[in-house]
Amino acid sequence: MSIPEQLPITLIVITRNEAATLAQCLDSVPFVADKLVVDCGSTDATCEIAAAHGARVVVQDWLGFGPQRNFATSHARHDWILTLDADEQLTPELAAELYARLPALMRSDTAGAILRRKTLYMGKPMRWYRPMKAERIARLYHRQRARWTDARVHEALRFSGPVATFDQPFIHHHNPTLVHKHLKILRYTELKTYDWLERGKPAPLWSCPFIFIAIFLKDYFLRLAFLDGARGYVVAQIAATQAVYRRLRYFELQQNPHSRELAHKLLRQHGIEP
Known part of the structure; x- marks a missing residue:
């Protein structure tokens, strides 16, 4: 150019x-x-x-x-x-x-x-x-x-x-491997749940199975992931799993605030800044 x-x-x-x-x-x-x-x-x-x-x-x-x-x-x-x-x-x-x-x-x-x-x-x-x-x-x-x-x-x-x-x-x-992707999920989950804590967002655990199904179906069918074959399935599966894990981690932070410091220490050992 x-x-x-x-x-x-x-x-x-x-x-x-x-x-x-x-x-x-x-x-x-x-x-x-x-x-x-x-x-x-x-x-x-x-x-x-x-x-x-x-x-x-x-x-x-x-x-x-x-x-x-x-x-x-x-x-x-x-x-x-x-x-x-x-x-x-x-x-x-x-x-x-x-x-x-x-x-x-x-x-x-x-x-x-x-x-x-x-x-x-x-x-x-x-x-x-x-x-x-x-x-x-x-x-x-x-x-x-x-x-x-x-x-x-x-x-x-x-x-x-x-x-x-x-x-x-x-x-x-995109992340070069699924390992990189899951490390990124860990980081983003920490950041998102801290925002939720500050806002007092409700995230009841009973909703997790329904959240998983809704996110998977939305990505796999409505967003046309199924047309990309096996890679599309992987994308939809990870998106649904991430949505559920975010709620599980949020619940843990509510039950045990000290887990925030422990998580920070572990993430930094892997070169991840939460």
């Missing part, structure tokens, strides 16, 4: 131990004038790779996904921001579309834009499962017209103005 001039945009990536994928993420966005990596304590070569691929590195202890993204936004050099996870990258087609359309969009009163994310699962694209085929996700915004919610996990970008949509997808390299 030929880049006559870079655009006044900041690319933000929040990281912890992302050495395996960070370089391809940063290199897939050649047209931005500023690349910022906000790291929360990597013990691998993440920070060195970020610097080698043209990014500034700011170190910040983990605040939760929403607060961490808002912190990163405050350190951007430009008002327009594109944010990616380290295991994501722009396709050449999306990079070209963004470069062509962004100058006009940035002169308008648009608050941000929706991108489409295509997921590689077990090494291959999911062809039918809706959340992984062409998920619509907010990743481009003007920081005076949008803000991330303060949720510890499953944060969302809230816009205060018109929103554009781009057609070409970017790529998400």
Whole structure:
């Protein structure tokens, strides 16, 4: 892709131990004038790779996904921001579309834009499962017209103005193994249940069998996972299991608050920051 001039945009990536994928993420966005990596304590070569691929590195202890993204936004050099996870990258087609359309969009009163994310699962694209085929996700915004919610996990970008949509997808390299996926589930469950505790959310255990059935059927049939064959079954099974485990862990925290400290210690032994 030929880049006559870079655009006044900041690319933000929040990281912890992302050495395996960070370089391809940063290199897939050649047209931005500023690349910022906000790291929360990597013990691998993440920070060195970020610097080698043209990014500034700011170190910040983990605040939760929403607060961490808002912190990163405050350190951007430009008002327009594109944010990616380290295991994501722009396709050449999306990079070209963004470069062509962004100058006009940035002169308008648009608050941000929706991108489409295509997921590689077990090494291959999911062809039918809706959340992984062409998920619509907010990743481009003007920081005076949008803000991330303060949720510890499953944060969302809230816009205060018109929103554009781009057609070409970017790529998400899903967890490389099911082991990685289950470690991620453990982390996300801790964050989500802490939010539930603060809100006093009810999550009765008697609902768990019904939750499992509802989530499995929704993902397997309504979201078309069954059309992706055995991989679709795995996706639906894990989604339903995760929903039940989240409620079991929430119940445990209510019964034994001390388990939070014990869980933190164990997760950190495995390099996971809750």
